[in-house]
Amino acid sequence: MSGMESLDLQYRSLQTHKMEQIIGQMNSKKTGITHEFQPDPYLHYAFQGGTIVSWLQENIPTDNEQEALHMTELFLFYGYIFRITDSSQPYFKLNKTYWYRFQAPFYWLSKISKVDDIDYSIYLMKKNLRKGGFQTTDPENHIFTELSKSLNHKWKIIELQAAEQLRLERKRDEVDRNILRLQEEAFWKVYRPKGKVKYRLTDALPRNFTLKQIQVRREQMRNKMLEEKKQLEGQDVSSIVPELQTDPLLSSHRGDKKSIELIILYATNHVNYDNLINGDSMKNNWFASEKDTSVWEDDNTVCSQTGVTGPAPYPTLKQVRLWGTSMNHLIRDENGQKWLEHFMQKEYSCENFRFLQANPNPFCFDLAQEHIYNLVRTDSYARFLRSSDYLTLLNNAMKASSTHQTK
Template identity: 30%
Template sequence: MMTLKHLDSKPRHLVFSKFEKLIAFMNDQKTGITLREKKNFLTTVHDSFTGNDFINWLTEHVCDNDPLEAVHLATFLVMYGYIFPIDMKSFVAKDEKSTFYKFQSPYYWPSKNMKLSNEKYIIYLLKRSKRNKQKHALEEYEQNTLAKLQIVFSDKMGFLTKQAEEQVRQVKDMKRADKVVHDLQERAFWRVYRPPPGQVKYLDEGPARCFQISQMQQRKKKNKELKMKEVEYLRQAISKPRMKLSKSLEIMFGNCEQYMKYDPLLNDKVAQPSNPWMTEDQTMWDINCDMVEVPTEIRLRKWALRFEDLLRDDTGRNEFEMFLKKEYSQENIRFYKACRQLVTCPTSDVNKWKTEIEKEFLTPGAACEVNIDCKTLEMVHQQLKTDKEVSSKTRYIFQPAMEHVYALMKKDSYVRFLRSDQYKLLIERSQSVFTKKRFFNFGSNRKKAPSPQVQRRGSASSDGGGVEGELVGGPAYHSYSTGNLKELDDKPKTAVRSSNSPSLRRRTNDLEGKVAIGSDPRRRSNLEVPRSSYTSTSTTDAARKSEHVAQCIPLNVPRTNVVTPWEGES
């Protein structure tokens, strides 16, 4: 009989035991399947049966006259290795009279061979490679596997080859009929455990279970005490008041509708300044960090829904603590935070936090003594006396006092905080930051003004005199060339040189020579704006300036801040 530990080591034995009972029922001489002989021109295989007999027997005795279910069950018996086809080319269950099957030997059942090593498999492949190539030739995937295993076991190939040769020698001493059956059984066994690529391996163990079968068996053995505890639990559960399902659903729907307005996934308007799930703008994550200087208006409005939402937000809890500090009741929120820290702290720090909370908040005359009623305080002190060792109840030892302080803050301080000037000022600041001053002007409904035409500024040389930078009085002048312009700055980009500088005298002489020849020195690849420094250099520059103004074409356009020099005659 199988023990519980044996079931734990072989967790699929319960499945295999059902298959083995079915195989024993099929081998029964009276009610079992009809056995025949498979005759070939060389050998005869005894105790075999056709696929038609196989399916019909399962349909009649097991599957309640359902042929499809019988084929399904027959496929499982073949794939698990309890029955194998004599023709290995088609390793499936078929409802045909020409296909013969045979029962597998109990030695090769899955319940007896759960774990097999690669050393046994390479010995089997070497044994087949040393026998007749026509009858025992390896398939393509088996040849590839043998080549890989020879590389892995290169240091053991001599020992493995000797074992394969010894097994071949033993097979040769067997009778022909026994030799054929033995070869078929061994080949079917390895076909199940090492299937070809693309075929499902039914004996794959898969992930390990998180429980043992012995635990399941022990749970079924329930004694009288356990039954009495279950009865008492159910009796108390019946006596407790329960909320109706319709009422709970109504509350849940109300909460969903209330919080839907503040969910950025469901409401696009909540995502400020833009939806980060739709765009690449990550500003929303920055302005909704845990601690920010100015929270968004949506975040502030959410604080007013519930007191839990305010305490869950780090910024809201900080603002609420500042408000309580102004009202000289900061010890309430500090005591609440310390109790929450005691619940989540490591086990090694439980005694430390318990002592500090008792000393700072619950000792008479302490600096931050909490104002709670005498009955609750006495209950907490009594629990502190009885609780000497750290246990699971130690973390919740201040639970009565914490609930009292929480109710006090929720009914009194929280309501006054929502009506305070501090909360109103936060909303005003959030509106001025996130509403009036939009991020990147996303969502602005203001119509853009039409782009103005190119404005140009007249130079000092265009009105025959005047100071540089002043607007020209009179018609503006525009040249035929409109490309590659440079705007004038309020200040000249280069320093004005005096007329006595050697470099300026040399440039002036060169210009006069080029004008006399007929070439225009102002035709360059990049057009430049005439500078005012040339207007006061010499009389030659003044003559050239007046000639340039005369060649410009007057246009009735507004006065501009850019001037384009005349490029000269083409």
């Protein structure tokens, strides 16, 4: 199997999975199609074409009747539904004289991925025995003759198997026999189409729209996305917050609403530290004619080298303020770890932080390690932000920032 054939098989398996999910919903007793009582036993559990189209329009978000008709034709094309009246017609029609039934899950594409010539020969042999022989103009007559030659060594077994299946079918009710025959016929129309009919599993799918209509749709979607992008470019975070809070879609999903609130809170806290969130058109120092080293130091949020006094270099103003937003930012910074450890040495609680440094992954902590992690986060970190050490760092960073600006 080539790469394109393998990719095409994966694509079609995904499409058949989606179709089978929809068919399962249609066949459900709660949400599926309601079958009206019919006096004819042959029409029990049957439905008309308009019923399935109406169900698709109500349960699938589409107002286009043409799209619902196209989906119904695909169900018939792949054998998920079959016609029980005038089954020779290969196409779907909204005709009240045409009745349909759901195919048994045993014959679904996901259940039987590949069939062999022996099964098809048994089917043709049963059909031949029912009719008393194929006509010479029947396209299946030529196929039947070719299979009898290629499977000559197994033909006797095929005849016995077909005769036995027919014997068991005759014990059933007449209506059941006809329904089983139509189910089997619909299955082989997919895997062994006769004449010039398309092979369902390899040939191109029937198009719902022409290529020109698809191009117009893509152009409309592209223009719509560009308009939305222009509207969002002129907005900041503070203007988007009330819109998200009053969005009716968020009120119906509390979990999603809580996640959006956390994202908004994170964006609000980091709007001054992340240029991607802020959206400011700051000058790019890489392309500047004269490199300004103060730009690097003012925008640095990792590890600064602006000073050497104390246990570690003094951080920048942006760096100090970022430490105040979350303990994770503080301990993720190599410089911040040293200043926090320096403060905790004064508090005689440095062993807690060193225990945390030995294994910084909170997902593999045992109870003792998790207790120490929470102790550092709830107690030591809060006292560090209120301590004189943090105020000293903040004042020094503000002085250094003002000095760079005056230069």
